[in-house]
Amino acid sequence: MLEISGFDLLSSNTLGLPAHAAAMTRYRSTSQLRALSEICRAYPRAFVLGGGSNVVMERDLESLVIKVESAGVSVHSETNDELIIEAHAGENWHKFVSGCVGRGWNGLENLALIPGTVGAAPVQNIGAYGVELDQRFHSLVAWDMLDARLVDMDAADCQFSYRNSFFKQAKPGRWLILKVRFKLPRRWHAVLDYPDLRRHPVLEKAAASVTPKQIFDAVCEIRREKLPDPTLLGNAGSFFKNPIVTLAQYESLKSMVAGVVAYPQDGGLYKLAAGWLIDRAGWKGRRVGSVGVHERQALVLVNYGGATAQDIKRLAKLIQDDVMSRFGVLLEQEPVPVS
Structure with missing residues (x-):
């Protein structure tokens, strides 16, 4: 595996803070996992980095930064009641949600335009506009860096609470989330509890016939009106x-x-x-x-x-x-x- 010493992280965090890692390596495939555990032992600490959208980085890091760049989305399993969708941790979260809506895999539309990666989503237990990730979560696969083993974890294992999880409390760098699975209902119903959605003119007019795509578009519109684009500010x-x-x-x-x-x-x-x-x-x-x-x-x-x-x-x-x-x-x- 390639390690880059003194890696410049300025463009790898959305706050745009100047920072350098002791070293950086990229995770793309499970074939790298055992080597990755070996590399981690050479550094005082490790930090798993997705999109860099939820971090405040010091100027100089002692950490080995593991940049997650794995990709892939598929149907893991399905029943008459729900689809279980599996996404690799390096997938861009918004693109993943957009792709799900486009395929008719509904239930994540309220979580559109949240920055970051799929792998980071359970760590923070992200949520927006009336939907929390743990409401759509099925399970995940993680790599235990210390014991060098694969672990399947369900919602109880992840210990979700408001913007919190088992991973957020664990020692940084101990766990690398590889894949996340989401349970999406076949009998979809709109979640319009949030005031901004209830007042949105398109959704208000659509009423009972509102579609997941309309909610997705409305959430994107509202977020763009309220929140600055990190590429600009x-x-x-x-x-x-x-x-x-x-x-x-x-x-x-x-x-x-x-x-x-x-x-x-x-x-x-x-x-x-x-x-x-x-x-x-x-x-x-x-x-x-x-x-x-x-x-x-x-x-x-x-x-x-x-x-x-x-x-x-x-x-x-x-x-x-x-x-x-x-x-x-x-x-x-x-x-x-x-x-």
């Missing part, structure tokens, strides 16, 4: 998770400030809209040197050019401290720090 998408709070915390916040945006959750909990809190605190559109908060979406921190990880961290801390001071709510960072 460096960003890592949503930088903060939506906080989950108790009923008492929610009631206390409502007594302090009017119009709090929150969504009921299981167990009597409430999910607050982090973007609303940041906007209400006056950060939307603000710039601090080479970084800032996007003018259309307060959840997105942007790199105007020349920023470092320290610049991003400093801005994030300012926002976290201000939101805590005003509302008593802790904002948790979503992108993974890489060192």
Whole structure:
């Protein structure tokens, strides 16, 4: 396997932060797995990199970066009720979703235009517009770098929770996700719970006859209106998770400030809209040197050019401290720090 020392990662992270890896190698096929485990033992740590859309990279990494570039999509199995679609980890997530919709494999359309790769999707348990990945997840195949073995994992093994999973808590570089399988229903029904989708003119007009392609197109349109293109303005998408709070915390916040945006959750909990809190605190559109908060979406921190990880961290801390001071709510960072 080819190792490239001192690899420049500037173009491999969507925040556009300057960074160099101790070394980089590419994963494309299962024939490389045992050699990959051997290579990892020569470095203090390893980091698996997909599309680089959910990371904050330090300038100099001690890590061996494993760039996942495997490809392939197929029907793994099927029944009268569902299709099980298998995709290799290196597939671009949005292209995968688009391809599924185009083939009539429906159920992922609400997750359109999320940046990153298929392999990264379970790590973060991605979700958008009323659908979470774990609702469509069947199983995955992973390689245990330490024990050099293949492992099949179901949803229980992956320990999914809001923007979290077993893999996000595991030691970085221990697990390499190879393939992910999705269960897609043959009896499809539209998920239009999210307010932006309910208000979309095309979907509103279509009503009960709405199609997966119409939802896919609407989600793409909404995301493009709200979120900056990382090829034009460096960003890592949503930088903060939506906080989950108790009923008492929610009631206390409502007594302090009017119009709090929150969504009921299981167990009597409430999910607050982090973007609303940041906007209400006056950060939307603000710039601090080479970084800032996007003018259309307060959840997105942007790199105007020349920023470092320290610049991003400093801005994030300012926002976290201000939101805590005003509302008593802790904002948790979503992108993974890489060192």
